Amino acid sequence: MKRSKYALYIGGALVGVVAGGGLGLAATASVGETRFVTQDQVAAEWASVTSQSELVFPEGKSFSAEPPQFFQGLDPKAKNVFEPLLFESLAAQAWRCAWLEESLESGPKARVLEAQIDANLDAYESLLPPESAKEFVTYETELAEIAASEGTTPEALEYTNDCGGF
Amino acid sequence: MRTSQSSQVATREKRNIARVFGVALLTSALLTGGLTSASAVGSATISGTYPANQTAYWGTPRYNTQQYNKVRVYLNSYSSPSTIFFGIRNPAGTTLGTTSGTLSQWKNMTASNGSGAMPRGTFYMNSLINYYCGNPLSCTIPDQSFNAQLQWDIAW
Numbered sequence: 001m002k003r004s005k006y007a008l009y010i011g012g013a014l015v016g017v018v019a020g021g022g023l024g025l026a027a028t029a030s031v032g033e034t035r036f037v038t039q040d041q042v043a044a045e046w047a048s049v050t051s052q053s054e055l056v057f058p059e060g061k062s063f064s065a066e067p068p069q070f071f072q073g074l075d076p077k078a079k080n081v082f083e084p085l086l087f088e089s090l091a092a093q094a095w096r097c098a099w100l101e102e103s104l105e106s107g108p109k110a111r112v113l114e115a116q117i118d119a120n121l122d123a124y125e126s127l128l129p130p131e132s133a134k135e136f137v138t139y140e141t142e143l144a145e146i147a148a149s150e151g152t153t154p155e156a157l158e159y160t161n162d163c164g165g166f
Numbered sequence: 167m168r169t170s171q172s173s174q175v176a177t178r179e180k181r182n183i184a185r186v187f188g189v190a191l192l193t194s195a196l197l198t199g200g201l202t203s204a205s206a207v208g209s210a211t212i213s214g215t216y217p218a219n220q221t222a223y224w225g226t227p228r229y230n231t232q233q234y235n236k237v238r239v240y241l242n243s244y245s246s247p248s249t250i251f252f253g254i255r256n257p258a259g260t261t262l263g264t265t266s267g268t269l270s271q272w273k274n275m276t277a278s279n280g281s282g283a284m285p286r287g288t289f290y291m292n293s294l295i296n297y298y299c300g301n302p303l304s305c306t307i308p309d310q311s312f313n314a315q316l317q318w319d320i321a322w
Contacts, residue, residue, distance in 0.1 A: 036216060070259045070290075078221050078294075083167060085225025086290065093227070093257055093288065132227050135208055139229035146286075161287035165258030 036081035042071050049087045055095045056120070058102040063094055069165035085129070092127045095120075097163035103155045121155075167214040167224040167291070208318040215311040218248070218297035223255070227288050228318055234283035236320040237275040241267035244312035249296045252314075254289040262289055267314065284318070291316065 050063035147154040250267035263275030274282040295310035
């Protein structure tokens with residue numbers, strides 16, 4: 001899954017990410033200033049984050065109107081609060097999963113679409129908080145090696161690992 | 167949640183070097199415990215302040231690169247009198263593991279079946295600090311805080 005950063009500039013799909021600064025994942029609120037989202041605000045927060053997102057999805061795909069599966073199945077008796085960053089992270093991941101799915105569904109692609117897929121998958125790293133971005137690079141590298149040893153693709157492996165909730 | 171990273175070594179660079187030096191380095195890796203020993207252990211200092219008796223779900227994604235490695239927490243400090251619990255959850259909303267926090271001890275996350283083997287993939291932390299109040303009618307419950315080390319992708 002070695003992709004050049006140069007790919008960021010390929011295709012129009014990333015214009016929104018670059019121009020709009022993405023989802024602002026690096027803006028982790030500091031202690032003392034953190035606004036938490038409560039359980040009954042989850043749907044509204046998801047709608048707000050996704051409606052403001054400028055991430056461009058593959059044709060025919062978009063953010064789910066419903067909050068991701070992550071927010072389901074929580075103990076209804078528990079008082080749950082959510083860091084706003086979680087919504088941004090999950091939105092970015094939903095977007096990445098859409099592009100992973102696109103790469104898996106496509107079979108042989110026109111070269112321009114391959115470039116678009118690669119560019120969007122590459123852009124994900126730039127949306128992450130700095131520490132997560134480093135970890136993600138390691139993760140991606142490992143997945144590439146594991147996929148090679150298992151006779152699959154990194155995209156397929158990652159999709160299986162991480163995209164069940166979208 | 168605040169995090170400060172002490173984390174991943176430059177694994178990509180290591181792998182590039184490994185490709186350059188090929189068989190020689192591969193042999194060396196095998197002698198020192200196999201290729202998986204080259205995998206980085208993820209590590210971060212985590213802290214948070216939030217309302218007592220509520221489970222906080224944190225938004226920084228983490229990545230367990232190897233299938234069925236360990237995730238553990240070392241509690242440096244936390245509010246008291248209280249108990250603290252940690253959990254990790256994948257994007258699909260499955261609770262992968264939980265543990266209670268104990269000061270100055272590494273505690274492994276364990277799944278509901280008792281296994282400490284955490285699956286490969288993305289996960290998010292959550293935490294709960296229970297605050298015990300002598301007289302719930304009269305005491306004011308302050309926000310709670312903790313500071314801990316989180317490690318993941320630890321080979322057995």
